[in-house]
Amino acid sequence: MRKRGRRTRGVLAVAAAAVLGVAGCDAVGGDSAAPSEKAKPSPQPTPLWDRSPDSVAAVGDSITRGFDACDVLSDCPEASWATGASPEVDSLAVRLLGRTGAARRSWNYAVTGARMADLPGQMAQAVRRKPQLVTVMVGANDACRRTPSAMTPVSAFRADFEDSLRSLRKALPKAQVFVASVPNLKRLWSEGRSSPMGKQVWKLGICPSMLGDADALDSAATLRRDTVQKRVEDYNKVLKEVCAADKRCRHDGGAVYDYRFGTTQLSRWDYFHPSVNGQARLAEIAYRTVTAKKPLT
Numbered sequence: 001m002r003k004r005g006r007r008t009r010g011v012l013a014v015a016a017a018a019v020l021g022v023a024g025c026d027a028v029g030g031d032s033a034a035p036s037e038k039a040k041p042s043p044q045p046t047p048l049w050d051r052s053p054d055s056v057a058a059v060g061d062s063i064t065r066g067f068d069a070c071d072v073l074s075d076c077p078e079a080s081w082a083t084g085a086s087p088e089v090d091s092l093a094v095r096l097l098g099r100t101g102a103a104r105r106s107w108n109y110a111v112t113g114a115r116m117a118d119l120p121g122q123m124a125q126a127v128r129r130k131p132q133l134v135t136v137m138v139g140a141n142d143a144c145r146r147t148p149s150a151m152t153p154v155s156a157f158r159a160d161f162e163d164s165l166r167s168l169r170k171a172l173p174k175a176q177v178f179v180a181s182v183p184n185l186k187r188l189w190s191e192g193r194s195s196p197m198g199k200q201v202w203k204l205g206i207c208p209s210m211l212g213d214a215d216a217l218d219s220a221a222t223l224r225r226d227t228v229q230k231r232v233e234d235y236n237k238v239l240k241e242v243c244a245a246d247k248r249c250r251h252d253g254g255a256v257y258d259y260r261f262g263t264t265q266l267s268r269w270d271y272f273h274p275s276v277n278g279q280a281r282l283a284e285i286a287y288r289t290v291t292a293k294k295p296l297t
Helices: 002-025 092-105 116-127 154-171 185-192 196-202 219-244 276-291
Strands: 056-060 106-108 133-137 176-179 249-251
Touching: 056 092, 056 116, 092 106, 092 276, 116 133, 116 154, 133 276, 154 219, 176 219, 176 276, 185 196, 185 219, 219 249, 249 276
Parallel strands: 056 106, 056 133, 133 176, 176 249
Antiparallel strands: none
């Protein structure tokens, strides 16, 4: 009886060990996959920002039209930072789409002299092309008025920009927007006033609120330029804030405003608008912003 009891206990021990061994194999948890099964990867969410859009439409003012980049007092869209075909510029569209793609799938609706109030109309034209990316550079002409008192009020500037983005969203909910900051007009005055020819062209009416009486350094002239400069800063704040409220919009983070344009980057005819070299610099800024993994701040 004693031997049989030992034998029984031995059998029970072996059975218990087997049971524990089986339980141990399942210790990963009831909801976990069995060891022989491969866990399926979680699907990756589609990014909101496409760093390689397939078409580009540009809206804005004379800078995007390449004004004074190739000839005096005339547009030169082939030198546009946004959609131009010039190999010297290597525009945003060419960098994103290639030269052939840019010729077929990029469009420039900017107008020399345009202000923010003109942007809704330009945007309405652009959406007909159903672009995947819309570039916006506007605001300099809102500050470049006959006098500082004639500058576009900040509230109106904001309202028109918001209206433009709303109309875009209504027509093209997934279209992306690149927004460039307004250039530092006071720096352009500082650089360009060294050119006698540039100052003569300025007298024809190029940004009189900032460039008028270019050599005057009295308190009234200084106050006038500072007032214009402050308005440009306010416009840039609006551009950044309104863009930030749109999940498919990227602002340049102030890169255009901060860029230290020198005489090489300014038109040799008016020393205010970008030269071909300056247009190339703008294209670099835009491309860097559009293709960045994260938005610039």
